[in-house]
Amino acid sequence: MGRPAIAHGLRVWGALWRVRALHELHYRANLLLNVVQVLIDLAIGVVAIRLVFANVDALNGWSQPELLVVLGTFTVLDAFLRAVVLPNMWMIVQDVQEGTFDAVLVMPADEQLVVTARELSVWDLSGIPIGVAVTAYGAARIDGIALADAAAYVVLLPAAAVVLYSFFLVVTSLAFRLVDLRDLLFRLFQGSSYSGRWPLGIFPGWLRVALTAIVPIGLAVTVPSSALTGRLSWIGVGAALLTVAVVLAATRWIFRRSIRSYSGASA
Amino acid sequence: MSTTAVPPGWVRRHIAFYRAAAAFDLKSSIQYRWPTILGMLALLSEPVVYLVVWTTVADHNGGSVGGLTLGQVSAYYVVWTLVRNLTAGYSPDNWQRRFQDGTLVDLLLRPVHPVHADIAGGFGFNLPRAVISIPLTALLIALFRPDLSPRLLEVGVFAVSIVGAYVLRAVMFCIVGSVGFWTTRVDAAARVYLAIELLLSGRMIPIVLFPGWLASAATWLPFRYTFGFPIEVLTTSMSTEALLAGLAGQIGWTVVAAGALAAIWRVAVRRFDSVGI
Numbered sequence: 426m427g428r429p430a431i432a433h434g435l436r437v438w439g440a441l442w443r444v445r446a447l448h449e450l451h452y453r454a455n456l457l458l459n460v461v462q463v464l465i466d467l468a469i470g471v472v473a474i475r476l477v478f479a480n481v482d483a484l485n486g487w488s489q490p491e492l493l494v495v496l497g498t499f500t501v502l503d504a505f506l507r508a509v510v511l512p513n514m515w516m517i518v519q520d521v522q523e524g525t526f527d528a529v530l531v532m533p534a535d536e537q538l539v540v541t542a543r544e545l546s547v548w549d550l551s552g553i554p555i556g557v558a559v560t561a562y563g564a565a566r567i568d569g570i571a572l573a574d575a576a577a578y579v580v581l582l583p584a585a586a587v588v589l590y591s592f593f594l595v596v597t598s599l600a601f602r603l604v605d606l607r608d609l610l611f612r613l614f615q616g617s618s619y620s621g622r623w624p625l626g627i628f629p630g631w632l633r634v635a636l637t638a639i640v641p642i643g644l645a646v647t648v649p650s651s652a653l654t655g656r657l658s659w660i661g662v663g664a665a666l667l668t669v670a671v672v673l674a675a676t677r678w679i680f681r682r683s684i685r686s687y688s689g690a691s692a
Numbered sequence: 693m694s695t696t697a698v699p700p701g702w703v704r705r706h707i708a709f710y711r712a713a714a715a716f717d718l719k720s721s722i723q724y725r726w727p728t729i730l731g732m733l734a735l736l737s738e739p740v741v742y743l744v745v746w747t748t749v750a751d752h753n754g755g756s757v758g759g760l761t762l763g764q765v766s767a768y769y770v771v772w773t774l775v776r777n778l779t780a781g782y783s784p785d786n787w788q789r790r791f792q793d794g795t796l797v798d799l800l801l802r803p804v805h806p807v808h809a810d811i812a813g814g815f816g817f818n819l820p821r822a823v824i825s826i827p828l829t830a831l832l833i834a835l836f837r838p839d840l841s842p843r844l845l846e847v848g849v850f851a852v853s854i855v856g857a858y859v860l861r862a863v864m865f866c867i868v869g870s871v872g873f874w875t876t877r878v879d880a881a882a883r884v885y886l887a888i889e890l891l892l893s894g895r896m897i898p899i900v901l902f903p904g905w906l907a908s909a910a911t912w913l914p915f916r917y918t919f920g921f922p923i924e925v926l927t928t929s930m931s932t933e934a935l936l937a938g939l940a941g942q943i944g945w946t947v948v949a950a951g952a953l954a955a956i957w958r959v960a961v962r963r964f965d966s967v968g969i
Contacts, residue, residue: 458880
């Protein structure tokens with residue numbers, strides 16, 4: 426992809442998000458409700474952690490402040506999923522069901538770009554600063570966090586978001602064959618929102634594999650959290666970034682192959 | 693839904709409606725069987741994660757947590773899977789679509805309240821899930837070896853409480869969905885409701901593990917009757933009085949919720965102005 430194509434893509438992305446943001450800003454009451462919901466979710470996470478640590482001093486090597494880092498990271502990624510990924514995936518399923526996906530295919534822009542940027546649930550982004558604050562609170566209570574660990578976290582957090590986006594786009598691509606995927610998407614998102622609050626290290630091997638390969642939320646939350654808590658070497662960081670690049674390329678290939686099986690049925 | 697005397701033919705009409713609506717959703721669910729099966733498998737991650745977390749804590753804590761043994765923790769989340777699959781309903785955020793695309797008009801034109809459509813549809817929708825739940829539960833029992841030995845009475849009360857939990861949930865969802873009469877968008881309110889339910893119903897953490905004040909609050913609120921109570925019926929040794937009191941509480945909260953829905957609905961439909969197709 427050349428520089429003009431990238432510039433065009435960014436302009437399309439910006440225009441689509443600007444329109445969606447202006448649309449969403451009309452629903453101001455949603456900001457308050459979204460903040461309340463994020464805070465309740467956070468309270469649930471904190472209550473769970475407090476209950477766990479009322480019984481033990483460490484959970485498979487993870488201390489209470491370290492689990493707060495995991496919870497904060499999860500809150501950031503959960504907000505990203507709610508604001509950017511899920512609304513767009515929902516839209517793809519709806520388009521396939523109603524036969525209106527033609528409108529995407531005839532747009533003078535890359536199909537993957539359009540299906541990724543058509544929707545933006547602005548108020549759900551409120552979870553990002555809240556999650557960052559919880560992560561910072563937890564990190565401040567851990568001794569000996571190096572600047573390099575924090576830098577690795579800053580690099581790996583967006584990379585984790587890309588992995589989650591790729592996973593949900595691949596699953597949504599099944600809609601071109603199975604059509605009604607709303608229940609599956611909803612359950613996968615729900616499942617990820619329960620498993621993502623805990624680090625992979627506390628799970629037995631088979632579940633660790635499932636939460637890495639099948640629903641990668643465990644991986645997405647644990648890798649940046651491990652970097653911040655000094656559990657990841659620079660080789661690990663490099664391997665994680667390389668994996669993200671491969672996942673992104675594979676996702677694009679799968680998505681482009683999937684849309685070939687779409688046959689329009691719109692009015 | 694009327695709060696006055698039942699008019700002649702009301703029961704017969706509603707039974708016929710329930711049969712037709714349940715059959716419709718059952719056929720739809722069978723038509724989309726692969727998404728249903730994959731969705732149920734995806735749902736497994738939730739109880740398995742809770743189970744692993746709490747059994748790990750129990751393991752580190754000498755074999756028990758908050759008075760629950762490893763086997764009892766396993767039993768709680770194995771039964772949880774059954775309850776979760778059998779009480780799935782028409783989620784309140786789906787009401788948003790009814791407002792936005794105007795399909796609520798179709799429901800309002802029917803001679804039965806939309807809550808009946810949701811409850812009846814769910815019966816049909818959940819039937820294949822109930823069948824698939826049997827091997828799933830057997831698999832979890834084989835994997836996690838729960839401490840489960842319910843009496844026949846408890847099995848009977850469990851069956852009744854599952855239906856009660858499902859109906860109570862459906863009515864509560866309808867109340868939350870009614871927010872759309874004022875706001876059109878329902879998703880944020882729905883998520884607030886579901887987050888509160890997650891915490892206070894015993895869905896995420898058994899209520900017995902809560903600190904005292906939170907456990908008392910959860911016991912008095914309706915959410916426990918949608919998850920915690922049916923699970924406790926099978927997994928703890930409750931006296932006959934406690935079982936009957938639990939069922940009475942569930943019915944009581946359903947009546948209160950239905951009354952609240954009727955009151956809200958009377959005000960809400962007056963301000964309804966259709967949009968969409």
